[in-house]
Amino acid sequence: xxxxxxxxxLELLHEMVPKANIIALLVNPSxxxxxxxxxxxxxxxADQLGLQLHVLHAxxxxxxxxxxxxxxxxxxxxxxxxxxxxxxxxSGHLATLxxxxxxxxxxxxRESVVAGGLMSYGGSLAxxxxxxxxxxxxxxKGEKPTNLPVQxxxxxxxxxxxxxxxxxxxxxxxxxLARADEVxx
Numbered sequence: 001x002x003x004x005x006x007x008x009x010l011e012l013l014h015e016m017v018p019k020a021n022i023i024a025l026l027v028n029p030s031x032x033x034x035x036x037x038x039x040x041x042x043x044x045x046a047d048q049l050g051l052q053l054h055v056l057h058a059x060x061x062x063x064x065x066x067x068x069x070x071x072x073x074x075x076x077x078x079x080x081x082x083x084x085x086x087x088x089x090x091s092g093h094l095a096t097l098x099x100x101x102x103x104x105x106x107x108x109x110r111e112s113v114v115a116g117g118l119m120s121y122g123g124s125l126a127x128x129x130x131x132x133x134x135x136x137x138x139x140x141k142g143e144k145p146t147n148l149p150v151q152x153x154x155x156x157x158x159x160x161x162x163x164x165x166x167x168x169x170x171x172x173x174x175x176x177l178a179r180a181d182e183v184x185x
Contacts, residue, residue, distance in 0.1 A: 005121055005122055007045035009080055009106050009121045010023065010049065010106075014049055015175070015176055016170065016176060017104050018173075020051075022054065023051050023080065024054045028082065028086050029057045034083075034084060064093060068103060076103075079103050081106065081107050083122060088112070092116060095112060098168070099164060099167045099168055105117060108121070113160070113184060114161075116161065118160070119161065120157070121159075160177065160180045160182075160184070161184040162185050
């Protein structure tokens with residue numbers, strides 16, 4: 001559901017920091033199909049919201065620090081971190097940098113918020129793993145994989161980390177807190 005919820009991520013970040021008119025998007029150029037699709041999708045959403053979007057690139061962990069420096073240079077009021085496996089696997093490091101640089105950031109996975117990130121909006125990995133188990137069980141019972149229907153996780157979660165908000169000096173709008181599926185204190 002990476003692309004399906006990208007625009008909503010930007011809307012939620014804009015709701016978190018409504019005075020920000022410049023937003024950055026972090027993509028991994030080593031995943032060009034995903035990076036290009038997410039960039040196009042968020043540019044459309046930014047145009048609709050009247051926001052300026054700057055696409056930043058990182059394909060290694062060593063490029064994260066310069067990205068956050070660039071966010072500051074651009075005077076970006078927030079950062080959307082794309083749902084790339086590199087960023088997911090380095091959630092803690094990205095969350096630490098976001099707090100250090102006081103950058104409100106939104107991620108695609110709950111695990112990033114548990115690691116110290118501000119907020120996430122995306123599909124549930126637990127539900128995806130549950131489907132994987134169901135499919136594995138069906139295959140082990142003799143069903144042919146080609147006969148199984150394509151299934152996609154439909155559960156989308158908004159997770160907010162109050163500690164991260166406090167660390168970067170943000171007051172979370174009550175409307176966001178009310179809609180959150182989980183609030184981490």
